Amino acid sequence: MKQDLILTIFGSTGDLTARKLLPAITKLYKQKKIPNRTMIYALGRRDYTTEVYLNQMNEQAFKPLDLKLLSRLVTYVNMDITKVSDYDLIKNQIDSVKQESTRQLFYLAIGPDLFPIVSKNISDSDLVEIGNLNQSIIFEKPFGYDLASAKSINEMLWNYFDEKQIYRIDHYLGKEMIQNIMMVRFANRIFEDVWHNRTIKNVKIIAKEDEGILGRAGYYDQSGALRDMVQSHLMQIMSLIAMDVPLSYFSEDVKDEKVKVLHHLSFDADSLILGQYQGYLDEKGIHEDSKTETFVFFKASVNTPRFKGVPFYLMTGKKLDKKESLIIVEFEETSEQRKWNLPLSTNKLYIKIAPVDGVGLVLNSKVPGLTDDVETVELEYCIACNSYKNLSEAYEKLLLDCTQNHKTLFTRWDEIESSWHFIDQIKKHQKTLVQYASMDDLDPLIREKTGESMQ
Ligand SMILES: NC(=O)c1ccc[n+]([C@@H]2O[C@H](COP(=O)([O-])OP(=O)(O)OC[C@H]3O[C@@H](n4cnc5c(N)ncnc54)[C@H](OP(=O)(O)O)[C@@H]3O)[C@@H](O)[C@H]2O)c1
Structure with a gap:
């Protein structure tokens, strides 16, 4: 047949x-x-x-x-x-x-x-x-x-x-919330006028894993966290967050804008932290004096008119406290801060990728009752909680798109070329590997270098 x-x-x-x-x-x-x-x-x-x-x-x-x-x-x-x-x-x-x-x-x-x-x-x-x-x-x-x-x-x-x-294929692009980044950014009026360096204070892109290398020594020891996670998944996320409005939402126009971001990246070498989890050298198949990093943190800049001056903090690692991938977009303090004379929080948009996909928005709200105190509240939308039966895996979406000749979720050569160029720059900065047992060993170092916590 x-x-x-x-x-x-x-x-x-x-x-x-x-x-x-x-x-x-x-x-x-x-x-x-x-x-x-x-x-x-x-x-x-x-x-x-x-x-x-x-x-x-x-x-x-x-x-x-x-x-x-x-x-x-x-x-x-x-x-x-x-x-x-x-x-x-x-x-x-x-x-x-x-x-x-x-x-x-x-x-x-x-x-x-x-x-x-x-x-x-x-x-x-x-x-x-x-x-x-x-x-x-x-x-x-x-x-x-x-x-x-x-x-x-x-x-x-x-x-x-x-x-x-x-x-x-970069299978992260098939994940529900990664596909949703453009929709959240460009289909909501409330974000249209605030998505720039006058309103956004910083962006954190985090991909933490609690597992180790899961028997993939041959591949991982050659690769390490920078090549395995940052070059592909984290750079893709950064370009989706920082890109300008595309001419259309067709594949090539979207990629043209993503590539412009990747062409305008720099990073702060002093902020770079490379780590290796304790016990990595005892994993089966790992060379006894391997210098492969299983953790990376650094501060990057997107030098476009839209995002110049906004720090992007990127972090990924294995054997950390929990499995969690998310993006945090933190907004500047309100101009009304002084008049309120209350401990206001900054607004934050959470784009949650794993373990549960969703969106969260952190706001200041009055504590109910007779006082004028403020509390921080999160409006949360959990995708999996609402559509658990229909939620598709990344590979379903990617295979379906291949069958239909849709290329938006696949990386074009110039995206890969510019992200490798960036990673090669970082790779030139050899750092002493920090041995870590958990995030508690790493977060004080991050705070010392940037004043930010990634926990
Ligand atoms: N696993 C994942 O979830 C995942 C996710 C993202 C990307 N990837 C990438 O996808 C690729 C495949 O991953 P995998 O996890 O399926 O790897 P894998 O379990 O090691 O399987 C590799 C496949 O390649 C075949 N192969 C290896 N050397 C060969 C040779 N010399 N001649 C013929 N066939 C050969 C193997 O055949 P035999 O069985 O006969 O050895 C096996 O079918 C890798 O590049 C990996 O980085 C994997």
């Missing part, structure tokens, strides 16, 4: 496929968001049948997979993705079920070291034809290791594919 959608996964035996991609496809299919005639080819070097493959994936997944449904959709193809001679196997299968209108996605759920050889093989075997917009190729982060390696990967990709065919 001819198919309307064909998804081919390279690296199909990995955790990403088991934990994110197969559950996301299952949900999209059940909700009829993707065509009824969908086919998935899972490519792998392990000598599995489709049945054995799916059982193995079921064991790796966080939650049981719908094996009945997946066995109808998935075919496992045993091949070596590094050998072009093996590509006939998959090409013949795809050719037999595709028609001219079939949407074809090629998902590289593999490390970046395999991007060059797999891209070349895909092109040499005519699996993807340059310029055919029905065929898209999807790359997972990390996209490179530094600016030079990212450039060389990208130049290689442009030999084989048109930019319009390339989807670079």
Whole structure:
């Protein structure tokens, strides 16, 4: 039977496929968001049948997979993705079920070291034809290791594919509240006139994890927190918070404004704190004298007319007190402060990303009763509490957008290029790693350098 959608996964035996991609496809299919005639080819070097493959994936997944449904959709193809001679196997299968209108996605759920050889093989075997917009190729982060390696990967990709065919995933962009940043900023009149350096005092972008490296020593020890979290997720958030109003909300106009922010960044080298959690060197697979940072804090500036002079405090780390990702936009004190003669708080907008998505607004309010005292209150909207049944995972949204050729939530090359340029600047400033057991060891240092607390 001819198919309307064909998804081919390279690296199909990995955790990403088991934990994110197969559950996301299952949900999209059940909700009829993707065509009824969908086919998935899972490519792998392990000598599995489709049945054995799916059982193995079921064991790796966080939650049981719908094996009945997946066995109808998935075919496992045993091949070596590094050998072009093996590509006939998959090409013949795809050719037999595709028609001219079939949407074809090629998902590289593999490390970046395999991007060059797999891209070349895909092109040499005519699996993807340059310029055919029905065929898209999807790359997972990390996209490179530094600016030079990212450039060389990208130049290689442009030999084989048109930019319009390339989807670079940063899964944070598929998260509900990250998608919501633009809506909160630009669809609410109350923020329109205050989103600038005359009213905003500072911005904090925080991504704390309570877990360690969870057995991913090989990847993490090469990467560290700056490359793993800041270059991608935190820089993307900063550009969404600081961007100017785009000409339209179509993908390219939004990206044009985000890139302008990334081109105007600087950071305060004195504020930089790099840390490593106690016990990191005892983790399996970590080199005994590893200098990899598991914690980063620094103060950055966005030198645009809109945000010049507003400190952006960025912080991320592992083995901290709790899992929490959020953005705090703090506003200046009210001009009426003196007249009130009360301990007023500054207004704050919270954009909460994890563990629970939502928005909060901190206001001053009169304490109910006969006195004139003030109290700080938070108006809170918790997305998950209101729509828990329908809340979609980042990968559902991203895969759906790939099937529909929507590119807003995928990173364009110039975004990646400018964020790597920024990270390379930071990387030049080698700092002694602070050993930490918890945020209590780090927050006094942050306060000493900036006067701000990040707890
Ligand atoms: N897991 C996540 O949630 C997540 C989130 C964001 C980004 N990513 C990124 O996505 C990519 C895949 O992640 P993952 O967690 O799925 O990694 P993984 O569990 O290590 O799986 C890697 C996959 O690549 C295959 N592979 C590795 N070396 C190969 C080779 N030389 N030839 C052929 N196949 C090879 C593996 O096949 P075998 O099984 O045969 O070894 C496996 O299917 C990575 O770049 C990762 O950084 C992952």
